[in-house]
Amino acid sequence: MKGNIVGHSVPKVDAKAKVTGKALYATDLYMEDMLYMQVLRAPYAHAVIRKIDLAQALAVPGIVRIITKEDLPGLKNHGLIFKDQPALVGIGEKVRFTGDTLAIVIGESNIQVRKAIKKIKVEYDKLEVITDPLRAMEEDAVTIHTAGNIVCTHKLDKGDIVRGFMEADLIVYNEFKTQHVEHITLQPDAGLATLEEDDTICIWAATQWLHDTRVDVAQAMGLPVEKIRIIQPAIGGAFGKREDIIAQLHLAIAVREVKRPVKTIYSREESIIATSKRHPMIFRFRTGVKKDGTLTAWEATVIGDTGAYASSGPAVVHKGLYHCTGPYDCPNVRGVAYTVYTNNTYAGAMRGFGATQTAFAYESQMDIIAEKLGINPIELRLKNAYQVGSTTPNGQKLYASVGVKETIIKAVEAFERLGGVIR
């Protein structure tokens, strides 16, 4: 091979800076005259805010400014797919999960800011808190967003599902559930913002989609895109979480008001409460199979809990559905997926983008089928695994580079080499 990059092991470009501790993450940025920012989160997971009393908080020494929605009536919602998420919730408006923000507090030191936050008094009227997406889908459930609790529905139809089930010798039905997963990027969420002389807002924060974040911050604030600059420092992990806006918008709002550099670092608890999660999903699979293990029909219902805001939910849950048969070929598939609002922390992208949750469900289903048929689970998989010429549930023909069977065989070999026994 020519050249010295492709086919060679090349040290990571910033590895030296990272092993010496010189790499600067958003947490490591300091500026002269810098202020600290923290936000007041919602006191309850679903409520209408009636009053926010700042008097005592403003009296805490070192507090420079407290910003609420009342200061920014023109502030627009943001969001990756739907603009359904407010950066600030105002009087008469609803909080939809305990991570929603009521006030942005800025002061000379982090200790003072945290003290002031505790002194803000909030009055609110509680609403039914929905934590179960099945409850959210019921007729009489309170609606979390005006358009209803089902964000969107996706469907899948391949072959003839009725014929598929008629051809089956055995039909297996199961329901599987997965739970919220937190990314726990080792670097806590953090950022620093400055206001340049020409009023451009510069934001240093770990961001996976810089350009989307930039456009979204600008539209929410009603500013031209050129007035927002996002600068990427070293990123202490992202795993999908940092596709969403986290502190960027609050920092931009704050720096515009106080005209001094503003920094924030979330506590770990706050990050867990307020930032995206892996979607919990419910999978209902009805699978038809012949005595010899050949799949004939696969019917799937997928319900994804996207929490208080859609984030990447519509795409993630949709992908969960499209992967419902995993790497196994089934000629007849029908499915429907619902992306549902609840009052849980919003869920978004995380490593696998919906395919991970589904893997748990379809692999469990395959094991249960193997047991019922008395077939070795490896054989069942090899019998149905994709190969060149297979078609996925959404009709994509696989015409090259399909390594599933080879992978299964090699995995079995490795397992046996390490002393594993296959029964």
Next chain:
Amino acid sequence: MGDNRLMIKVTVNDRLYELQVDPELRLVDLLRDELGLTGTKEGCGKGECGACTIIMNGKTVNSCMVLAFQADGSEILTIEGMGDGEELHPIQEAFIRQGAVQCGYCTPGMVLSAKAILDKNPNPSEEEIRKGISGNLCRCTGYQKIVDAIKDAAEVMGGGGDER
């Protein structure tokens, strides 16, 4: 603040500091906010993740769990004190060589834990290495490469090569 500040003497990376510290100030904040040594990271503030690992009087400690005044009279090594300023320490070189650095946020703590392992035993077994870094979380989950890097460093530094 002000009145009840405490006077401490502490040696960090061979440099002696005499400092006035707030009694509630944590060691991690002293290092990062006051001495500007931001190579020490904070991941949890709860003694769980090891991102804030430093070596104090020869032992690894989580600097988020120590108050600054408790470090009075101690000798501290942070990531900035590894290597001699110009040259990297062999452990740092091994981390780069073995691809043990991903996002890098756990790396300073991992490197210091690795040093503590090798200071104690220049020729550690894989199990000793794994135990030695068990207090350091890597969320990018490159543990195998980190273990490989520590083995590699042991070999380069003169121990190692012994497959125990």
